[in-house]
Amino acid sequence: MRPSGALRGLLDFLLPAGCLTCGSWLPAAEAVSLLCGRCRATLPVASRPRCPRCDMPLGTGRRPAPQCRECAGWPRQPARARQAHLLKAPADTVVHALKYEGWPELAVEMGQAMARGVRGAAPDAVVVPVPTTDRRRRRRGYNQAELLARAVAVELGLPLFDALVRHRGGPTQVALHPLERRANVQGAFAARPDASTVLDGRPVLLVDDVLTTGATAAAASLALERVGATDITLVTYARALPDRG
Numbered sequence: 397m398r399p400s401g402a403l404r405g406l407l408d409f410l411l412p413a414g415c416l417t418c419g420s421w422l423p424a425a426e427a428v429s430l431l432c433g434r435c436r437a438t439l440p441v442a443s444r445p446r447c448p449r450c451d452m453p454l455g456t457g458r459r460p461a462p463q464c465r466e467c468a469g470w471p472r473q474p475a476r477a478r479q480a481h482l483l484k485a486p487a488d489t490v491v492h493a494l495k496y497e498g499w500p501e502l503a504v505e506m507g508q509a510m511a512r513g514v515r516g517a518a519p520d521a522v523v524v525p526v527p528t529t530d531r532r533r534r535r536r537g538y539n540q541a542e543l544l545a546r547a548v549a550v551e552l553g554l555p556l557f558d559a560l561v562r563h564r565g566g567p568t569q570v571a572l573h574p575l576e577r578r579a580n581v582q583g584a585f586a587a588r589p590d591a592s593t594v595l596d597g598r599p600v601l602l603v604d605d606v607l608t609t610g611a612t613a614a615a616a617s618l619a620l621e622r623v624g625a626t627d628i629t630l631v632t633y634a635r636a637l638p639d640r641g
């Protein structure tokens with residue numbers, strides 16, 4: 397964990413800035429970014445062709461597959477997903493630093509990368525972060541998805557609305573889609589009482605740091621649909637690669 401407040405300001409002044417992932421010295425002009433130019437250029441992106449719905453590479457790159465296996469089991473929402481990078485080095489280090497090592501200022505640069513993939517796609521959308529449980533938020537001091545959502549909203553000039561709350565171990569609902577049910581076990585999502593006044597009839601950019609199975613996004617989307625959100629795009633910084641043994 398990094399020091400905070402005055403001590404941190406002093407350390408920032410005394411110690412030269414280094415690249416977050418390779419440690420190399422950052423010239424002052426580049427120090428606005430926390431990654432050096434070389435590391436930034438190696439942030440992994442998905443190969444094309446990609447699935448029009450979930451943005452994952454179709455096939456291995458050498459041999460394109462006609463159908464996507466990643467989003468085949470998704471419910472109706474999120475209607476699509478877009479990610480800036482694949483969850484491999486050095487993007488995994490960036491996510492880890494934001495989430496566990498107390499580097500909230502990384503969210504600005506990450507959010508800018510995320511915004512590039514959805515710019516102009518939904519000009520009347522509302523940006524909504526995937527919430528974390530209160531306990532995790534207290535331990536970390538912030539919700540990383542909320543910081544990313546704020547950065548995406550600023551970058552796109554769209555409104556940000558913290559529409560959802562998450563409770564640990566919510567009640568199970570048998571009518572849920574299997575993916576939604578799986579997420580529900582980890583924590584149930586509910587929309588705030590005033591959410592429909594903002595979201596009714598509006599498209600949503602749902603923001604999270606990483607997309608793994610889609611279970612969390614499916615459960616959060618369900619809560620957004622209940623208050624009238626129409627078309628939900630999941631926007632994440634990184635996409636975990638499927639583990640197919």
Ligand SMILES: [Zn+2]
Nearest residue numbers: 415418432435
């Ligand atoms: Zn570097």
Ligand SMILES: [Zn+2]
Nearest residue numbers: 447450464467
């Ligand atoms: Zn897909």
